[in-house]
Amino acid sequence: MNRKQSKPYAVYVVEGEGDSAYWTRIGSAFQHEDGAGFNIVLTAVPLNGRLVVRKPKADKEAGQ
Incomplete structure (x- = not known):
């Protein structure tokens, strides 16, 4: 795979736990x-x- 063939993964910083994260x-x-x-x-x-x-996410899930 390369950048042109695959979508990049998203990197997040997550603060907190569970539903309140x-x-x-x-x-x-x-x-x-x-x-x-x-x-x-x-x-x-x-x-x-x-x-x-x-x-x-798939295009449908991302709202695109």
């Missing part, structure tokens, strides 16, 4: 061609919380 998208992750890793590009660096990388 607050998710903020702070970047994207691109899978390596061999599928063994990612390049991660961040637009912000979190001071607390945890990073979560999620698969891209």
Whole structure:
């Protein structure tokens, strides 16, 4: 896979737990061609919380 063939993964910082957690998208992750890793590009660096990388949603789910 490469950037042109696959959608980037979304990178979020998540603060809190459960239903009250607050998710903020702070970047994207691109899978390596061999599928063994990612390049991660961040637009912000979190001071607390945890990073979560999620698969891209299908176009219907994303409202596009």
